[in-house]
Amino acid sequence: MADRRHNARDVFPPTGTDLNTKSWLTEAPLRMLMNNLHPDVAENPHELVVYGGIGRAARTWEDFDRIVASLKSLEDDETLLVQSGKPVGVFKTHKDAPRVLIANSNLVPNWANWDHFHELDKKGLAMYGQMTAGSWIYIGTQGIVQGTYETFMEAGRQHYDGNLKGRWILTGGLGGMGGAQPLAAVMAGACCLAVECDEKSADFRLRTKYVDEKTHSLDEALEMIGRWTKAGEAKSVALIGNAADIFPELVKRGVKPDIVTDQTSAHDPVNGYLPQGWTVAEWRGKAETDPKAVEKAARASMKVHVQAMVDFWNAGVPTLDYGNNIRQVAMEEGLENAFAFPGFVPAYIRPLFCRGIGPFRWCALSGDPEDIYKTDAKVKELIPDDAHLHNWLDMARERISFQGLPARICWVGLGQRHRLGLAFNEMVRTGELKAPIVIGRDHLDSGSVASPNRETEAMKDGSDAVSDWPLLNALLNTASGATWVSLHHGGGVGMGFSQHSGMVICCDGTEDADRRIGRVLWNDPATGVMRHADAGYEIALNCAKEQGLNLPGILGR
């Protein structure tokens, strides 16, 4: 497989207003697929890896080329099917149907584990789609900066009276997602010490100014943190080291951070987590030649790592799992109280999900940053009274450079999303924007994921593992006319632990698009409100009533 996956060429999405396909509805997935592999966006584009361990945009380079060719010839009443990153069929549908339907990494439950996945992967039969990698709506680290920022802000509200000045956050991992942590912390007013084993990852964050300093010495890192917190300065440092060594060492020294979390890729014990005592080079090599040995050593180290997090928690430090499934592994390795500290969703995000609020995002197909700035202004105009939202938009513009096609994310919910979508479509229609906009979201959203160790951890009614919901979400988005829809397995927390769906809709300025946007950007967050109302959350039940949702078995009408 290696050769079919490796290619030295660089992919850049087309920009501007000339079509490479027969319409904007096929140009949009074409540009967004290529944007996922843009050298400034993807973690390892030559291997087709976008982010999150081995989350890929296409199964092989040959498949990538065939997807592109298929999109170029696709008619506006045809639909392309993509199966684990391979374009398997083009079928006649109709103009209100999605142009692309995607299913990635799905396995019959009894075989839904990494061993079987890797066995298939070796045969060329599989691809790990993560969440937005295989569904072509990754926009670089801005998405995660916003999510992490919201999480840290909420933690600050709950534990430090809304003021993180002079506080510091300990974490691990500066990869595709984790790299957002120091910047999000600083935006939230806190300092950050991030342990990263791969110097290249740290250097990349330094170059893009997501982290302020780098060191190989724990003592030096602690000295910086001490100095900054004392001065009330919000700054961040990357410490090159192994989190499984550093976290316990801090516990041993009695050092107490103000918040502890982790974003190593623990969900993938072969490719995502450096075992203690190994060099990065040894690890990468052995992951190819002896994956079993890597997995065993990595899992043992995760247990040590989580033990330290439990120790911080027991010492009164707000500690949270940031969705990498590390508690699960530690528990399987025999750490009984691995789940002592909570996941970030039940702790901080669920109240937002109850109102359909989640990681709404959009991208300017023109490639012109001005298009995004104009939409930023439109959001402020349409949602005038939300200081928090306005503050985010200002900071994002100031501190986050665009990667690949210019994009914006902001967390908005049911009742707002379709208003923004219709307004953007109008701006495309009138020529205010240079080219169409695509609107999508993470699979980590209100109605689109079942993941008992993360997004649906500790649901009020115990329905954590029921995955009817994301499947219904995907079917409904397909029925509502999204431009592409995806169903994935194993994103975020790894094989066996999640099922989730994605959707993207293209605002091409047409009146057909108005109708589709009105349905999709209402129905999609509404399924999230429905799912949480069914589980008995008051906020969701009230939101459903306020918004006039028709939920027969839930609201009893």
Next chain:
Amino acid sequence: MADRRHNARDVFPPTGTDLNTKSWLTEAPLRMLMNNLHPDVAENPHELVVYGGIGRAARTWEDFDRIVASLKSLEDDETLLVQSGKPVGVFKTHKDAPRVLIANSNLVPNWANWDHFHELDKKGLAMYGQMTAGSWIYIGTQGIVQGTYETFMEAGRQHYDGNLKGRWILTGGLGGMGGAQPLAAVMAGACCLAVECDEKSADFRLRTKYVDEKTHSLDEALEMIGRWTKAGEAKSVALIGNAADIFPELVKRGVKPDIVTDQTSAHDPVNGYLPQGWTVAEWRGKAETDPKAVEKAARASMKVHVQAMVDFWNAGVPTLDYGNNIRQVAMEEGLENAFAFPGFVPAYIRPLFCRGIGPFRWCALSGDPEDIYKTDAKVKELIPDDAHLHNWLDMARERISFQGLPARICWVGLGQRHRLGLAFNEMVRTGELKAPIVIGRDHLDSGSVASPNRETEAMKDGSDAVSDWPLLNALLNTASGATWVSLHHGGGVGMGFSQHSGMVICCDGTEDADRRIGRVLWNDPATGVMRHADAGYEIALNCAKEQGLNLPGILGR
């Protein structure tokens, strides 16, 4: 739950031409839901159980009533979502979207087992949908007769030039499913000797004319078989005895059947299989008082039974496992070459699946048998050269009584299904039929199931467990405009072992329906051809080329 699930009332679907809803597209699911619970169709309708253990049509009676109420008020641009038998939401879509979208029994893989299901079920959070129970397209026992008939016919094609006249089939078991064997064999033109240990089971099949004769004597049974095969007469006999005695005795005598199979309930070694040397009464008693002893003795007998089947196989007799797991038990008992003979899907059904051929079925919403007889005639008219198909239609009309709404099943593939659908729609339009027809299929079909112990056993490329395929099938049927679409987990082989999708389309006589039928009844079987072509089956690759499918990553265009 029991009370919310039990109700003494009998449900009968409305018949005739008066609507109870706002259109035929909502009347159709209403009638088919009710038909699934018709006293002549369902196994335990008062508990909402349709078939297959606890396969239900709705979660509770309250949910049933709410589904009915929702369908009555549903508009033709709205879609009802059903989550594990509960109507959870009504959303605005458009006229070419499905009217109902269903997800039943789906669980995140790591929790996808019977224990967790029962835990949720007790809390009122789950429903087992089986395949066609929760997706409202079960039509009674006609389905298993047809499936068995097709299996025997395909065996006849492969081994006897398509002519089973003068041939005979040896089998065991005349239970709920196995009882279809003698009738299916006779319909296929063969004689059948079925060994059944429980005289009551044999007597039931005699009464319903599924078997022709009964005897306690092997010599007499062989005399009958000899006489019938010589005369070219297709007849069947039930031999009261133990298959583990009779099969080896036949081997010893050098008797050579033309096909050998078995449908004792070997999958359940305590309650399903009579050990050698035991009476049925002893067996039933000990199954209660000393299940371990029964299991031990039954497993030992199965080894003897399978040894005889392997002997037949080695003697050149086509021998097949009919999905009761008896080879697995024999292997565990030390019979090394227990898997010498194949399972029925890889041996006989897969070549059909490769051409998109599967359990296509339709139902007359009028309730009038004449409507089905007219469609029978239409099928013969449109497919004039298929003697096999004509034979089935004649025999089915003659020997199988309708249960609930009149229905027909026949196995047809890509290229035929949409032609039949369009013709039926035309017959509705012209008034030749009294009311609309619905067309659906089992989830056990070419492109709609991933089930590594049954439908996708031993796939050529090892992709048995890849479930992207049924998910894409459901998404594409949704995008193509099926009237309702479903995604289930655990049908047939139980929790954790399968994922599958269903679809039903209503022929209401309109031109809109023509367009939808043309897409859905082409695309649906085409996904099956695609899935098998991707796995490398020549028949499927050739079929895809002949039918002009556009499969970029598979056919390389």
